[in-house]
Amino acid sequence: MSTPPVERARSIATVCLSGSLEDKLTAASAAGFDGVEIFENDLIASAATPERIRAQCADLGLAIDLYQPFRDFEAVPRDVLRANLRRAEHKFDLMARLGADLALVCSSVSPEAVDDDDLAAEQLHDLAELAAGRGIRICYEALAWGRFVDTYERAWRIVRRADHPALGVCLDSFHILSRGGDPTTIRTIPAEKLFFLQLADAPRMNMDLLQWSRHHRLFPGQGEFDLAGFLGAVLAAGYAGPLSLEVFNDVFRQADPGPAAVDAMRSLLALEEAAVPAGPVVGGRSLPEPPELAGPAFVELGADAGAGERLGSTLAALGFRPAGRHRSKPVRLWEQGDARILVNTGPDRPEHRGGGALAAIGVHSADPRAATRRAEGLLAPVLPRSARPDEADLSSVAAPDGTALFFCRTGADRDASWLGDFDPEPGGTAGAGVTGIDHVAMTQPFDHFDEAILFYRSVLGLDPEPPVEFAAPFGLVRSRLVLDPGGTVRLALDSAVLRRGSWAPAVPNPQHVALSTDDVFATARAVRELGAPVVAIPDNYYDDLDARLELDPELAARLRECSVLYDRDARGEYLHFSVAVPGSRVFFEVVQRVGGYRGRGEHNTPVRMAAHRRRRLATGS
């Protein structure tokens, strides 16, 4: 008999969010959190009395799960201890007014502390005794940079030695995983001594632990730590308290707390799904499984009339044929092989002028309704439907950058699918060998990069590859590929690491749609004949390629002649060329994969970006 799924309390530290304490509490409640860790500085800066904050939390349905942090308490000389206990009593008074009964003590970084676990245990015992008299419990957390206590194993040895029922440990995934700690030995701690759990992810970095922790923590699923393994180990040890997020991050600290709290909740739900066999339960409902994807159905570009013309001629030059007009909307379908591009000249948005911009992606999934329910369960904004009664009932959700994501039924016949909404147009070109859509590269606003990774990872069940960074003509670019287990849907997300000044173009790295071919040279020749503006790649690139990879001279010559870029990895090869950007925001690339090559030629991107710029300066397009 399987155990019924449990709904765990979900909590968030106020330090994760921007604004006043009131802003933070409102956002946490709206995103569905059950509780908060109140960070001391947020309370100190608030004009509301502790009683008022307590009432606000109660009104918002938020428990105050933790009051934190109490610093630099233990292993100090007697006179310092006296002052520390006095300070603690003041905080216990405050906690009584707040109605909070769990306080966090983090391991000391004080120069006054001494390296003496017996003394630390004795003094924490005294503190716990004082707290217990007030109905308060203490959890002790090893900061990764604690002066002497910097591992959870040592914090637990001290807590065990102190042996007080009101004293337990607080586990924080960052402090443990940043130091390469082993979470599996958490099970040696009795469950009743696991008082609290803080969860944070982070990118892999080689930097000072304190700086890494205070600036670069991420919500689970956005970084590179094995949070699912960590949470699994903590739950296996019998921890039954709230799952709480504690993320110090420079971007989230400045972001609108409403969407940031939603991002946080999504991360927790996705983490529970990865760590707990029964998955998360929200309001008694569980989450449908990630959709089974079967490749992109279409890419939709938004354009004004002028941009629509330019996109149309670019597509025609790439061998696409106009294959249909939407029955009720100003949308044209362009088709070649399995590649379908929609050009929508309906909504007039600034970004659609000039050369158009990515507006939507459609993916084939076996059960679009379940996929939409999952997206809703993960708090993705569901977009209003605008279909007429006789049109396909397509559900879509908004990605963090506003791109609409449509779920289309795999294998539906034309009448039953979105294609049935188009009046077919006959005729057209013979094509240029494009067989489908290989990937879509989506430039993300820097502030939404991590959120976007998590969005696609959780909503679509895509797996992120490790991030790569490269130096491009207008600054460092961070790029991360997310793809489904079958490799049918690939999205490359990238972003400028820093944005400063006004020298760089407004859109330094436009989005692009990568079209697949089985013969990149044949397609390159065909599209040149059709008049496609293939971007010229300089000799320096090919000289370097030869130096690095010792290519077959015949292949090297063909690459050079056709301005085709090249990459290879242990599994295969990648050959690709680009055409000019018809405007500033979106362009097309044609790619050929040989063998099991996994990437998207990211190391060639700076060369391609420089080539695009040269062309723009020379021709104005």
Ligand SMILES: O=C(O)c1ccc(O)c(O)c1
């Ligand atoms: O960086 C800090 O000071 C700090 C404070 C409290 C915590 O729980 C923590 O993990 C870090």
Ligand SMILES: [Mg+2]
């Ligand atoms: Mg912590």
